[in-house]
Amino acid sequence: MIKIxxxxxxxxxxxxxxxxxxxxxxxxDKEIYLILTGRKDDIEGELSKYKYDKSRLEIVDCSDVIxxxxxxxxxxxxxxxxxxxxxxxxxxxxxxxxxVTAGSTGATIVGGQLILGRIRGIKRPALCPAIPNSRGxxxxxxxxxxxxxxxxxxxxQFAVLASAYAQVGFGISSPKxxxxxxxxxxxxGDPLHQQTYKYLSEMKGINFIGNVEGRDIMxxxxxxxxxxxxxxxxxxxxxxxxxxxVSEVMKKEFKKNxxxxxxxxxxxxxxxxxxxxxxxxxxxxxxxxGLKKVVIKSHGSSKPQTIAASIxxxxxxxxxxxxxxxxxxxxxxDLDALIPAEENQ
Amino acid sequence: MIKIxxxxxxxxxxxxxxxxxxxxxxxxDKEIYLILTGRKDDIEGELSKYKYDKSRLEIVDCSDVIxxxxxxxxxxxxxxxxxxxxxxxxxxxxxxxxxVTAGSTGATIVGGQLILGRIRGIKRPALCPAIPNSRGxxxxxxxxxxxxxxxxxxxxQFAVLASAYAQVGFGISSPKxxxxxxxxxxxxGDPLHQQTYKYLSEMKGINFIGNVEGRDIMxxxxxxxxxxxxxxxxxxxxxxxxxxxVSEVMKKEFKKNxxxxxxxxxxxxxxxxxxxxxxxxxxxxxxxxGLKKVVIKSHGSSKPQTIAASIxxxxxxxxxxxxxxxxxxxxxxDLDALIPAEENQ
Numbered sequence: 235m236i237k238i239x240x241x242x243x244x245x246x247x248x249x250x251x252x253x254x255x256x257x258x259x260x261x262x263d264k265e266i267y268l269i270l271t272g273r274k275d276d277i278e279g280e281l282s283k284y285k286y287d288k289s290r291l292e293i294v295d296c297s298d299v300i301x302x303x304x305x306x307x308x309x310x311x312x313x314x315x316x317x318x319x320x321x322x323x324x325x326x327x328x329x330x331x332x333x334v335t336a337g338s339t340g341a342t343i344v345g346g347q348l349i350l351g352r353i354r355g356i357k358r359p360a361l362c363p364a365i366p367n368s369r370g371x372x373x374x375x376x377x378x379x380x381x382x383x384x385x386x387x388x389x390x391q392f393a394v395l396a397s398a399y400a401q402v403g404f405g406i407s408s409p410k411x412x413x414x415x416x417x418x419x420x421x422x423g424d425p426l427h428q429q430t431y432k433y434l435s436e437m438k439g440i441n442f443i444g445n446v447e448g449r450d451i452m453x454x455x456x457x458x459x460x461x462x463x464x465x466x467x468x469x470x471x472x473x474x475x476x477x478x479x480v481s482e483v484m485k486k487e488f489k490k491n492x493x494x495x496x497x498x499x500x501x502x503x504x505x506x507x508x509x510x511x512x513x514x515x516x517x518x519x520x521x522x523x524g525l526k527k528v529v530i531k532s533h534g535s536s537k538p539q540t541i542a543a544s545i546x547x548x549x550x551x552x553x554x555x556x557x558x559x560x561x562x563x564x565x566x567x568d569l570d571a572l573i574p575a576e577e578n579q
Numbered sequence: 580m581i582k583i584x585x586x587x588x589x590x591x592x593x594x595x596x597x598x599x600x601x602x603x604x605x606x607x608d609k610e611i612y613l614i615l616t617g618r619k620d621d622i623e624g625e626l627s628k629y630k631y632d633k634s635r636l637e638i639v640d641c642s643d644v645i646x647x648x649x650x651x652x653x654x655x656x657x658x659x660x661x662x663x664x665x666x667x668x669x670x671x672x673x674x675x676x677x678x679v680t681a682g683s684t685g686a687t688i689v690g691g692q693l694i695l696g697r698i699r700g701i702k703r704p705a706l707c708p709a710i711p712n713s714r715g716x717x718x719x720x721x722x723x724x725x726x727x728x729x730x731x732x733x734x735x736q737f738a739v740l741a742s743a744y745a746q747v748g749f750g751i752s753s754p755k756x757x758x759x760x761x762x763x764x765x766x767x768g769d770p771l772h773q774q775t776y777k778y779l780s781e782m783k784g785i786n787f788i789g790n791v792e793g794r795d796i797m798x799x800x801x802x803x804x805x806x807x808x809x810x811x812x813x814x815x816x817x818x819x820x821x822x823x824x825v826s827e828v829m830k831k832e833f834k835k836n837x838x839x840x841x842x843x844x845x846x847x848x849x850x851x852x853x854x855x856x857x858x859x860x861x862x863x864x865x866x867x868x869g870l871k872k873v874v875i876k877s878h879g880s881s882k883p884q885t886i887a888a889s890i891x892x893x894x895x896x897x898x899x900x901x902x903x904x905x906x907x908x909x910x911x912x913d914l915d916a917l918i919p920a921e922e923n924q
Contacts, residue, residue: 368824382761383769416727416812424728424809448816452824464769465813467761471793472814476821479713479797483856487849494849501842504832511828 242272244337253280255541306340332528363520381463402554409457412446518543587617589682598625600886651685677873677893708865726808740868747899754802757791863888
C-alpha cells in the first residue's frame with residue numbers, strides 16, 4: 235500500500251475537485267491509500283457522490299484552511315489547517331510516502347523547508363513542473379519559482395534534483411540538461427549564469443548540453459532546463475499565457491459564424507488532439523524537489539483529472555525511488571570538491 | 580518624403596526577403612524613400628523581379644557583410660558592411676529618419692550605442708517588440724534582450740521609452756505599465772525588482788499598474804511590460820517557442836489522416852484567422868528604443884511581409900515623433916529628482 239496525503243481544501247475548486255480526483259485516483263490504482271486532510275463534513279458530502287474503495291481512504295478532520303492571501307511564513311503557523319496538518323503527518327509517520335496539494339505555493343514551499351525538511355546536503359527545495367514539448371514528451375523546468383534569488387551552487391543542485399526526477403519519473407537514464415539563458419553562447423548572461431555554466435560543464439554525472447533559450451523549453455532537445463527561480467517563473471507563466479491565448483482564440487474563432495461552426499464539427503477530433511498535446515495540466519502538478527519525501531504542488535485551478543494525475547504521479551515517483559535517486563546523484567556529482575567553500579554556503 | 584535605410588544584407592533570407600519587402604513597402608506608401616545598403620549586384624538582381632517606383636529607391640554599394648557569428652563589438656568595426664555603413668549614414672545625414680535591419684541583434688545594439696548614439700539622458704538602449712495579446716492589440720515588452728544586467732534606473736527608463744512608443748505607435752495616451760515579476764504582490768522579486776517597483780509607483784507621467792507575471796504579456800490588461808533584459812528575453816523566446824509548437828502541432832494533426840484533412844478543408848479559414856492573430860511577425864520588428872533616430876530590428880528569419888511591415892512602422896513612428904515624445908516624457912518623469920545620485924549612474 236502506498237499512503238499518500240491529499241490536502242483536500244487546497245485550490246480554487248476544493249473540496250469538489252480534490253475529492254473527485256481522489257476517488258478517480260483510488261479507482262485507477264489499487265495500491266494507493268489516501269489520507270484526506272480538511273473539513274470532514276465538507277469532504278464526506280463530496281465523497282457521497284462517488285464510488286470508491288472505502289477501505290483505502292481516511293479523513294483527518296482539520297477545521298482551519300490556509301487562504302491564498304496568507305503570508306506563507308504566517309500561514310504555516312496555522313497548525314489546524316489542512317496543509318500544515320498534512321506536513322506534520324508526512325514528517326512524523328514513516329509509512330506515509332507523499333503529499334499532494336493544490337493550495338498556496340508559498341505555504342507549500344515554506345512548510346516543506348520548515349516542517350518536512352530537506353534532503354541532507356540540499357540547500358533549497360525547487361519547484362519543477364513537467365512542460366509538454368515538441369517530442370510529445372515533457373521538459374522539466376527547475377526551479378520555476380521557489381527561489382527568486384539564486385547562487386551557482388543552487389542551480390547546480392537544481393540540475394541534480396531534476397536529473398534524478400527525469401530518471402525515476404520518465405525513465406531517462408542520462409537526461410540532457412540545458413541552462414536557461416538569454417542566448418546559447420557560452421559567455422551569455424550575468425555572472426550567476428556564466429559561473430553556473432562553468433560548474434555544470436565540469437559536473438560528473440550531469441549530461442550538460444550548454445545554454446538554452448526560452449524557446450527550447452517547448453521546442454528543444456533537452457530533458458531538463460535548469461533555471462533560477464525568477465526567470466523560470468517568468469518562462470513558465472509566459473508559456474501558460476500563450477497556451478491560454480491559443481485556447482481562447484481557438485474558441486472565439488470557431489464560434490464566429492455558421493461556416494466556422496461547421497468547420498469545428500469536421501475538425502473536432504483534431505482540435506481535441508491538439509488541445510491534449512498542449513495541456514499543461516496533463517501531467518499533474520509540479521514536484522517540490524529536494525525534500526525528504528515526495529511533495530507535489532498541483533495548480534491552484536486544478537481540475538479533478540489534474541488532482542488524480544498528481545496522485546498517480548506521486549505514487550509512481552515514490553515507487554521508483556525519487557529520494558534515494560537524488561541522494562545517489564548528489565553524492566556522485568560531489569559539488570563540495572567542485573565549488574570553493576566560500577561560494578558553497 | 581521619409582528617407583529610410585534598409586540593411587539589404589541582414590537576415591537569413593537576405594537579400595531576397597529584404598528586397599521584396601522593400602518593393603512592397605514602396606508600393607504601399609508613396610511617401611517612403613528607401614536607401615538599400617549591400618552588394619549592389621545582388622540587390623539589383625533581386626530588384627529586377629519586382630515593379631516599384633525607381634525614383635524612390637537608391638542603392639549604396641557595400642561589399643562587406645556582418646556574419647551572425649561575428650562578435651558584436653568586432654562586427655561594428657567592419658566599416659564596409661551594410662549595417663555599419665547604414666549606421667554612419669543615419670548618424671551623419673540629417674534627412675534620413677530611420678534604419679531597418681534583420682541582421683545581427685548584437686551588432687545592431689552596439690552600433691546604435693557607439694555610432695548613432697543615445698538620446699540625451701538615456702542610459703541604455705532597449706529592445707522592444709510588440710507581442711500580440713488577447714485584446715487583439717499588442718503588448719510592448721521592454722527590454723527583451725539588450726541589457727542582461729540592469730539597475731532600477733534603467734528599468735524606470737524602459738518604462739519611459741516604451742510608454743512613449745505606445746503613445747506614438749499605438750495612439751494610447753496614458754499607456755498602462757506593468758513590471759514583469761515572479762508574482763503580483765508588491766514585495767515580490769529580488770532587490771532590483773523591489774526597488775524598481777518603488778520608483779515606478781512614484782514616477783509622474785507613468786501609468787504604473789503594479790507587478791505583472793509572464794502570463795500577462797499575452798493575457799493581461801497592460802500596454803507596456805517593463806522587464807530586465809534577461810527575463811524579458813526569456814519571456815519573449817518562451818512565447819515564441821510556444822507559438823511555434825502550436826503551429827507544428829496544428830500542421831501535424833491536420834495532416835494525420837483523411838478525416839483530419841477533410842476537417843482542415845472546412846476549418847481552413849478559421850485556422851488562417853487564428854494563425855494571423857498569433858503571428859509574432861505581424862507587427863514587424865522590435866524597436867531599438869533610446870537612440871537618436873528610429874531603429875527597427877526585424878527577426879533574423881523575417882519574411883518579405885515582415886520587412887515591409889517594419890519599414891511601414893518605421894515611417895509611421897517617425898511621422899508621429901517617437902524621439903521628441905521620449906524626450907518630453909523623460910523630462911516630465913524627472914528621474915534625477917526621484918532616484919538618489921549614487922543609484923543614478
